[in-house]
Amino acid sequence: MQRQRKVALVESTVAAVSPVPGTQTTAFANYIALTGQKLSPSAFFERFSHAFGQLLREVASRAVQAVREVAGEDRPFNELGALLEEFTDVQAADSTWQLLQRLAADWAPSTSKARPAAFKWHALVSLRDELPVADGVTSQRTQDTRALPEEALSPGTLTFMDLGWYLTTVGRHVLTAREVAEAYRLRWRVELLFNALKSGVGLTALRATRPGAVLSLVYAKVIALALSRLLELSLQQKAGESGQEQATGRLALVLALTRCAPLLLSHAMRSRGVTLVQLEERILLIAEVTARSHQQRRERERRKREASLRSGR
Numbered sequence: 001m002q003r004q005r006k007v008a009l010v011e012s013t014v015a016a017v018s019p020v021p022g023t024q025t026t027a028f029a030n031y032i033a034l035t036g037q038k039l040s041p042s043a044f045f046e047r048f049s050h051a052f053g054q055l056l057r058e059v060a061s062r063a064v065q066a067v068r069e070v071a072g073e074d075r076p077f078n079e080l081g082a083l084l085e086e087f088t089d090v091q092a093a094d095s096t097w098q099l100l101q102r103l104a105a106d107w108a109p110s111t112s113k114a115r116p117a118a119f120k121w122h123a124l125v126s127l128r129d130e131l132p133v134a135d136g137v138t139s140q141r142t143q144d145t146r147a148l149p150e151e152a153l154s155p156g157t158l159t160f161m162d163l164g165w166y167l168t169t170v171g172r173h174v175l176t177a178r179e180v181a182e183a184y185r186l187r188w189r190v191e192l193l194f195n196a197l198k199s200g201v202g203l204t205a206l207r208a209t210r211p212g213a214v215l216s217l218v219y220a221k222v223i224a225l226a227l228s229r230l231l232e233l234s235l236q237q238k239a240g241e242s243g244q245e246q247a248t249g250r251l252a253l254v255l256a257l258t259r260c261a262p263l264l265l266s267h268a269m270r271s272r273g274v275t276l277v278q279l280e281e282r283i284l285l286i287a288e289v290t291a292r293s294h295q296q297r298r299e300r301e302r303r304k305r306e307a308s309l310r311s312g313r
Contacts, residue, residue: 008034009047010059011268013220014227015261019202023217024048029286030265034272036282041293045213053215060219063226064131070233071129080127083183086174087158091133092187093148094162095122096194096203097140103209108139119214121203122147123193124159127186130193131229137218160187192250197221200228200254228254 012030016023028044031037083090100108100117110118118140123132134152144162153159158170166180175183197203201224208214232253269279 005035005037006055009052010056010220011265013048013056013216014223015265016220017201017224017258017261019199019205019258021205021207023202023205024208024213025290027220029290032286032289033265033279033282034268036274036278036285038285038289041289048208048210048213048216050212050215053212053219056216056219056223060222060226063223067131067226067229067233068129070230080186083158084128088154088156089133090127090158090160090183090186091124092127092160092190093122093124093144094187094190094194095120095144095147096198097121098198098204098206100214101207101209104214107211108214110140117209119218120147121197121218123190124148124152125190125193127189129229130189131226132193132222135222137215158183160184162187193225196225196228196251196254200251201225201258224257225254228257231257 008031012034013027015030016026018026024045025041028041031044080090097110097118097120099110099112099115100119102115102117104117104119108117108119110116112118120138120140120142122136122138122142122144124134125131126133134148136147136149138147160183166177166184168175168180170180201221203218203221206214206217208217228250232248232250235248235253274282
């Protein structure tokens with residue numbers, strides 16, 4: 001039973017891919033729909049612990065590896081082709097950050113006094129597939145290279161760092177100075193990954209304040225992105241079999257996954273044998289819990305306003 005609930009927690013969190021603020025609330029509703037379990041929002045959010053974040057990090061790593069296994073090594077690499085004649089992979093180290101609520105400032109300080117809390121997701125990205133090879137989550141003030149493990153930099157790999165100038169250990173017989181400068185222009189492709197995470201699966205929608213919750217939700221987004229890549233590979237295969245040209249773009253697939261997340265939940269509920277009667281009961285339960293949560297929030301705001309008025313007298 002505990003394992004089933006853990007699986008449901010993973011599924012409900014990954015399916016909360018809306019870019020609208022409120023990822024945790026969406027995950028909560030998903031969890032009730034999957035399990036039919038009645039619990040308070042606070043009890044649910046407590047499950048987003050550091051241990052659960054590490055679990056989702058492991059699942060994300062396996063999901064990315066699954067994409068690479070399906071893609072194989074026979075994909076065209078376009079502008080990377082010449083570089084891959086000399087190097088086993090071409091990678092770029094970069095990061096993206098997102099503001100958090102003020103309560104997170106003690107563990108995730110930002111560089112802004114007005115918005116004092118923010119986290120940063122660091123990634124060493126393979127430009128073959130624009131997926132992470134290594135990554136880490138820290139406060140915004142952490143410098144990029146310090147957040148990545150040393151073993152991430154493997155021999156034979158060309159790695160671009162964000163230094164502000166061109167500094168390389170590659171010999172002139174491999175790349176001339178002009179070619180190094182031209183190769184650095186490939187770093188822009190990292191932004192495709194960050195754009196998919198932010199605009200697509202909702203990295204900007206995080207409103208968590210605890211480290212475990214942020215860790216969990218970040219890697220849930222990476223898992224969702226891996227799912228969209230598997231859809232992309234499936235589409236490419238079907239387009240190849242039919243002889244038709246693929247017209248669907250990568251970001252369009254990410255956005256489609258966001259909008260079709262309820263279909264994934266429906267499939268999961270069907271596999272669990274949820275009947276229409278049970279589904280109706282769970283919808284009503286979600287409505288009840290949501291209404292109670294809104295009422296409690298309004299009550300807290302009312303008490304805060306009254307306290308403010310009393311203190312101003």
